[in-house]
Amino acid sequence: MGMQLMRSSSYHRHLHPHRASTTPAFSASLHPISSSIVLQRSLGFEHGGTRSIKRRIQKHGIVASSNLAAPPWESWNPEKGSASPSLSDVVWPSAGAFAAMAILGRVDQILAPKGVSMTIAPLGAVCAVLFATPSSPAARKYNMFMAQIGCAAIGVLAFSILGPGWLARSFALAASIAFMTYTRSPHPPAASLPILFIDGAKLHHLNFWYALFPGAAGCLLLCLIQEMVLYLKENFKF
Known part of the structure; x- marks a missing residue:
C-alpha cells in the first residue's frame, strides 16, 4: 500500500x-x-x-503624530526650526524703514502748503511687511496695490453714505476684509485705510483721490526702497 x-x-x-x-x-x-x-x-x-x-x-x-493636538501655549513660543537672524538681517530692514520715513517726512515738508501729508500710520505697517517679511503673501505687489486702492475707496464710499461714526467704520472694515478675500489680495495694513479716512477730517477733501494718495503713492516709494534693502541683505552680510 x-x-x-x-x-x-x-x-x-x-x-x-x-x-x-x-x-x-x-x-x-x-x-x-x-x-x-x-x-x-x-x-x-x-x-x-x-x-x-x-x-x-x-x-x-x-498614536499617529498627526492626531496629536498642539499644546495651547505653542503659539506663544518662537517658530520652531527657524534660525536666528544674522546682524545684517536686522540692520538692513531697520535702515530701510528709517530711510522710508525720512523720505516721506521730506515729501511732507514739500506738500505742507497744500495741506496734505504722505506720512500715515498704515505705511509704517507696510514697511514692516516689505522689509521684514518680503516673501510673505502680504508683500506681493498685486496684494499690496489691490488692497491699498480698494480699501481706501471703500473708506471714502462708507463715509459718503454713512457719515462719520461707528457704523461707517464697522461697515468699511467688514467690506475691506470681504474685498481682500474676494480678490485674493490679503494685505493687513490696507484694512486701516478706511478707518483713517473716516476719522481724519484733514483727508476728507481728497475724496476719491484718497484711493491713490497717499496710500498707493507711498507704496510706490516703499517698493523702491525694498529693492535696495533686498540687494543689501543679499550682497552685504555680516
Whole structure:
C-alpha cells in the first residue's frame, strides 16, 4: 500500500512538475484572495482585518503624530526650526524703514502748503511687511496695490453714505476684509485705510483721490526702497 502511494505521488509529479515546484508564496501571488490571506497571517492580523489593527494600536498605545493636538501655549513660543537672524538681517530692514520715513517726512515738508501729508500710520505697517517679511503673501505687489486702492475707496464710499461714526467704520472694515478675500489680495495694513479716512477730517477733501494718495503713492516709494534693502541683505552680510 505504501509503495503504491509513493508511485502515485511520483507519477503525478512526473505529469505535473510545475505543481510540485510551486511554493505557497508563489501560489498565493497567483490568487489575489489567497495572497491577502497570506499577508494578513504573516502580519498576525488574520482575524478582524483593520479592526484588529486598530485594537492592537489602542492596546499598545500607538498614536499617529498627526492626531496629536498642539499644546495651547505653542503659539506663544518662537517658530520652531527657524534660525536666528544674522546682524545684517536686522540692520538692513531697520535702515530701510528709517530711510522710508525720512523720505516721506521730506515729501511732507514739500506738500505742507497744500495741506496734505504722505506720512500715515498704515505705511509704517507696510514697511514692516516689505522689509521684514518680503516673501510673505502680504508683500506681493498685486496684494499690496489691490488692497491699498480698494480699501481706501471703500473708506471714502462708507463715509459718503454713512457719515462719520461707528457704523461707517464697522461697515468699511467688514467690506475691506470681504474685498481682500474676494480678490485674493490679503494685505493687513490696507484694512486701516478706511478707518483713517473716516476719522481724519484733514483727508476728507481728497475724496476719491484718497484711493491713490497717499496710500498707493507711498507704496510706490516703499517698493523702491525694498529693492535696495533686498540687494543689501543679499550682497552685504555680516
